[in-house]
Amino acid sequence: MNIDKIFKLAKGFYGRSKNCKSLARERVEKGLEYNYVSRRLKKRDFRALWIQRINAGSRQHDLTYNNMVRGLTASDVQINRKILSELAVSEPYSFKALTILAKDALSKLNGTSYKPLSPQ
């Protein structure tokens, strides 16, 4: 790559890596390699975050993440985890409605032994 482009990408780097040609080229190339890999990792990381949030939100309504997803797929709801986590954060009543739906579907599935989390 052009050395000017390298220096432009090397803004904010530590020490001489932003000023000297060979050091900057090395660090920038490493940064771009990380970027390539991280574009694939980003998808995994966000999905893990969404699942954590859905888990936390559903446990407030006496459901685990796995049971909620089972219930939603059994009742043919195709809302994805990104939106479910957004609803858990910003639309609590809609999320509660989804948990009610999931529990309703779980109780109708054959061979399930759905146990509520809290003693009733």
Added chain:
Amino acid sequence: MIRLLNNLSKNDVSTLKSTMNLFNPLIYTKNAYSSSNNATLNNSNVISEAISNNSEIEKVQNYNNKNQFKTLDNAFAVVHVSGKQYKVIKGDVIMTDKLHVAAGEHIVLDKVLLLGSKDSTAIGTPILDGVKVHAFLEEQTKAEHVTIFKHKRRKNYKRTTGFTPLATYLRIGDIINSNENQNNIGL
């Protein structure tokens, strides 16, 4: 579709299976998780502040009257566009995949998965029948440029390419519900 009032207990669930429409693609979107670039545009003075022109209001009203729809105030919808889902309200601007529609056109989004308002939520199985979302194409531009750099150490192998995906910005208009559906959904 299933309608649930908020703050309702498990015993009050009533389920109505919707007539399954075939997924009839109208307009489709791609959302990037990176929020920093969603607001920037190449010609950034184009984005309006949710002020609809008279012509846009007329188009929406024509559609609504012709097909007997009613607008919903203070509602949000989860919309499925080109393989991605978005939670939208009126006045939102969303960045999606390139749509083969000219800029400035009026669009109706068909696949609504969930509709929520202050009093109740309607959950589609999987889509809600008769609920649609108006949208206006703001702009067709390029999204953020990505540099693809591959390198194997000590093997003298290095490749550099670039990629700029194409994107459209959609400004969301009214969320509408058909009059026949009113009894089912109650919104």
